[in-house]
Amino acid sequence: MAPYDLVIRGGTVVTAADQSDCDIGVRDGRIVALGAGLDAGGREIDATGKLVLPGGIDSHCHIEQVSGMGIMCADDFHSGTVAAAHGGTTTIIPFAVQQRGESLRRAVDDYRQLGDAKAVIDFAVHMIITDPTEHVLGQELPALIHDGYTSFKVYMTYDGTKLDDYQMLDVLSAARREGAMTMIHAENWDMIRWLTRRLLDGGNRAPKFHAISHAQIAEGEATNRAIALGRLVDTPLLIVHVSAEEAMEEIRLAQSRGLKVYGETCPQYLFLTIDDLDRKGMEGAMFCCSPPPRDKAGQEAIWRGLQTGIFQVVSSDHAPYRFDATGKLKAGPNPSFKEIANGVPGIELRLPLLFSEGVGKSRIDLQRFVDLTATAAAKIYGLYPRKGTIAVGSDADLAIWDPDRRVTVNAAMLHDNTGYTPYEGMELTGWPVTVVSRGRVVIDHGELNADRGSGEFLPCAKSDHAKPLQRLAMELDPKRNFGARILF
Ligand code: URP
Ligand code: ZN
Ligand code: ZN
Numbered sequence: 092m093a094p095y096d097l098v099i100r101g102g103t104v105v106t107a108a109d110q111s112d113c114d115i116g117v118r119d120g121r122i123v124a125l126g127a128g129l130d131a132g133g134r135e136i137d138a139t140g141k142l143v144l145p146g147g148i149d150s151h152c153h154i155e156q157v158s159g160m161g162i163m164c165a166d167d168f169h170s171g172t173v174a175a176a177h178g179g180t181t182t183i184i185p186f187a188v189q190q191r192g193e194s195l196r197r198a199v200d201d202y203r204q205l206g207d208a209k210a211v212i213d214f215a216v217h218m219i220i221t222d223p224t225e226h227v228l229g230q231e232l233p234a235l236i237h238d239g240y241t242s243f244k245v246y247m248t249y250d251g252t253k254l255d256d257y258q259m260l261d262v263l264s265a266a267r268r269e270g271a272m273t274m275i276h277a278e279n280w281d282m283i284r285w286l287t288r289r290l291l292d293g294g295n296r297a298p299k300f301h302a303i304s305h306a307q308i309a310e311g312e313a314t315n316r317a318i319a320l321g322r323l324v325d326t327p328l329l330i331v332h333v334s335a336e337e338a339m340e341e342i343r344l345a346q347s348r349g350l351k352v353y354g355e356t357c358p359q360y361l362f363l364t365i366d367d368l369d370r371k372g373m374e375g376a377m378f379c380c381s382p383p384p385r386d387k388a389g390q391e392a393i394w395r396g397l398q399t400g401i402f403q404v405v406s407s408d409h410a411p412y413r414f415d416a417t418g419k420l421k422a423g424p425n426p427s428f429k430e431i432a433n434g435v436p437g438i439e440l441r442l443p444l445l446f447s448e449g450v451g452k453s454r455i456d457l458q459r460f461v462d463l464t465a466t467a468a469a470k471i472y473g474l475y476p477r478k479g480t481i482a483v484g485s486d487a488d489l490a491i492w493d494p495d496r497r498v499t500v501n502a503a504m505l506h507d508n509t510g511y512t513p514y515e516g517m518e519l520t521g522w523p524v525t526v527v528s529r530g531r532v533v534i535d536h537g538e539l540n541a542d543r544g545s546g547e548f549l550p551c552a553k554s555d556h557a558k559p560l561q562r563l564a565m566e567l568d569p570k571r572n573f574g575a576r577i578l579f
Contacts (some may be wrong), residue, residue, distance in 0.1 A: 092123060095123065095132035097530055102138025102491060106145065106480050107462035115143065117487040120529035126485060134532070136525060138491050143227040144461055145480050146181025146212075146488035147442045150468035151274070151331055151355060151406035153434065154185040155205050158410070159251045162421055162432045165508040168209035169543055174507035176533050176541065178439035179490035179523030181212050182478050182549065184468070185246060188219040191251070195220065195231040199240055199515040203548060209544030211539070213488070214529045215474065217274065218243035220262060221252045229263040236269050239550020241473050241557070243378060244274040244331065247313045253280050259320050266468035267326040270553035272471060274331050274355075277313035277338065278382055282306060287429055298375030299368040301428035302383035304342055310382050311337030317343045318352055325559045327351035329471065332408045333577035334360040334382040335390035343401045351560055355404040358437050358444045359384055360393045376419045376426070378513055380410065381433045394454060407441040409510040410434020418509075435507040440500065446492065460556060487530040496522040506539075520539070 097117040104113050104125065116132065117123030154171035157163050164173065175183050176224040189195045189203035192547045199218060206214045218235065220227065222244050232243075244264055246252035254262065266273045288306040295303075314330055318341060333339050333356045345352035368375040378384065385393075396402050412418030412432040422430035437444075442464055449455040455463070469479025476485050500517045502510060526534035533541040 093133045094118070094422045097134045097136070097487070098129050098132030098528070099136045099138050099143055099491065102131070102141045102143040104143045104481055105457050105461055107458050107466035110457060115481065115489070116489070117530045120487055122481060122483055122485050122487050126480070136491065140430055140488055141524070142457070142492040142494055143481065144179070144490045144492055145465045146490050146528065147179050147464045148184070148468040148474070148479055149175055149180045149407050149438055149441060150184045150404060150411070150472055152183050152185050152409035152438050154183065154409070156186060156188060158432055158434070159249045160432055162418060164413060164434070165413050165418060165510070166409070168206045168214070169211065170506065170508045171409070172209070172211045172214070172503060172546055173539055174439040174537070176212050176526050176528065177506045179442040179492070179526055179535070180438065181488035181490070181526065181528045182214065182474065183212065183438070184215045184217055184472060186217045186219045187469050189221050189227070191222045195221070195227050196235060199235055206546070207548060208544050210541065211533060211541035212546045213549050214546055215428040215472065215549040215551050219252070220245055222374060222467050223254065223258050223262045223265070228261060228430060232265055232271070232474050233269050236271055237552065241270070241551040241553050242272040242274060244276065246276040247275060247317065248278040248280040248283060254506065256316065256320060259317070260324060263321055263326045263328070264324045266557070267324055267559050269437055271331070271555050272557040273326065273328045275317045275328055276332070277317045277330050279309040282309040282312070289426060296427040296430050298373065298379050298431060299365065301379045301431065302365045302368050304384050304428065305381055306461065307335035307385060307389070308333040309338055311341060314338040314341040318350065321352065327353070327557050327559065329353040329355060331355045332357050334389070334393070334401070335386055336354065336385070336389050337393060339396045339401055346401065349560070351556065353404070353556065354396070354402040356393050356396065356402050357408045358441055359408070359513065361390065361538060362444060362448070364390055367513065373420070373425065376431045377414055377485050378435060379428065379431045379433055379443065380408070380435045397449070397455060397463065402463070403471065405441065405445055405463045406468070407437035408434070409436055409438035409507070411436040411507055413508070413510045417442065436507050437513070438507060438578055439505050440514055442490070443498065443519050443522055446521040451520050453457060471554055471556045473554040474549060478549070487527055489522040489527040492521055492523040493524045494521045496520070496524065
């Protein structure tokens with residue numbers, strides 16, 4: 092009997108730390124050997140001339156989720172995970188949303204069932220907390236964390252989801268107590284709705300005004316406030332989908348003060364600009380997401396943030412709405428910017444875009460690519476080292492890349508249900524030709540080979556990244572921080 096179920100032979104194996112030419116031996120879904128000249132496997136893959144990377148982890152994507160506007164997104168756990176796998180991603184972490192008045196446990200259990208039934212790759216689940224009652228934070232949250240749901244997102248914006256600062260403090264201190272990671276959508280809702288009203292009153296309805304209403308200042312202010320709230324209770328946090336340079340600068344400042352503040356950005360802020368929202372007719376609706384893409388200089392700033400380490404994670408924030416009456420145009424063929432579903436697709440192209448334009452154009456190296464797209468997310472959300480790296484004992488979640496494969500992006504080649512891509516026509520170099528999930532070859536030269544429901548739920552551990560610092564002696568001095576005096 093062959094000692095390995097699968098051997099991947101002759102590739103260049105890349106992790107966030109280093110790279111080396113070696114074979115990978117896989118048994119029972121796990122990596123059991125790394126080295127030259129491994130014995131034969133039940134199945135062999137020749138990776139000569141290819142890069143073997145950890146499968147991507149998309150730690151922020153919206154799958155089978157109803158939006159704040161009440162629109163079901165276009166992808167369920169099947170189409171979403173199939174698309175992810177085709178793009179080299181082997182783990183996703185979408186969101187179970189608690190509606191106001193609803194039990195958090197109920198929201199998570201219902202959502203988990205959808206994933207169990209349909210996912211073709213492994214998945215964990217973040218929570219979205221919109222109703223942080225004493226019962227939710229005191230009873231439900233600790234039990235859910237115990238069950239492997241160790242991270243949640245909160246919103247500082249939108250009528251249906253927004254928490255006020257008082258609620259944010261309740262949530263952040265619960266996260267501190269329980270060791271959970273808090274993800275924050277940081278935009279100042281009052282600024283946005285004030286601008287929206289004035290824009291609409293002035294007859295400014297076109298998609299591009301979405302970007303004007305979601306002003307950079309609104310993102311920067313809320314980011315600053317989120318960091319201050321986290322500081323008051325000494326709790327780590329992660330600012331999601333950062334698009335504005337001034338929000339990024341707030342994160343940089345916090346990091347330079349030694350705070351555990353993490354930053355995530357997304358392809359839409361690296362590859363799109365406000366000009367895309369200004370395309371003819373309603374086409375700009377395809378690019379409306381929150382926060383919105385900024386101008387060219389802002390886009391370059393976000394690239395600098397990747398290069399200088401301000402951002403730890405590049406996720407897709409895949410939020411797929413079709414460009415028709417089921418999605419973007421649900422309010423009619425000519426909606427005002429306020430009525431357009433927020434979000435862009437990107438679950439399949441996240442890795443190829445960053446590989447081609449980041450690694451291929453020497454903006455980041457391969458180690459940073461792996462860290463940004465897999466390893467850091469695994470660490471931050473408590474999946475490491477099972478996921479996010481190539482090591483003996485880790486799950487055999489691998490993407491074998493042809494670094495020279497040239498691909499012209501078009502919507503028809505993609506596998507999600509959105510029906511369009513914001514990246515139509517882009518010429519990319521580098522593509523994941525074979526993708527392995529827990530030892531199963533799920534994508535073989537573009538062909539899917541994975542059953543519905545074959546993906547497994549991943550319970551997340553409490554991550555070290557979510558541990559409070561308790562080192563800011565000066566800040567914890569009761570004379571300086573009255574919040575700290577009450578808490579500790
Ligand atoms: O526009 C976006 N990003 N839609 C998805 C929901 C969110 O806030 O991440
Ligand atoms: Zn958000
Ligand atoms: Zn999102």
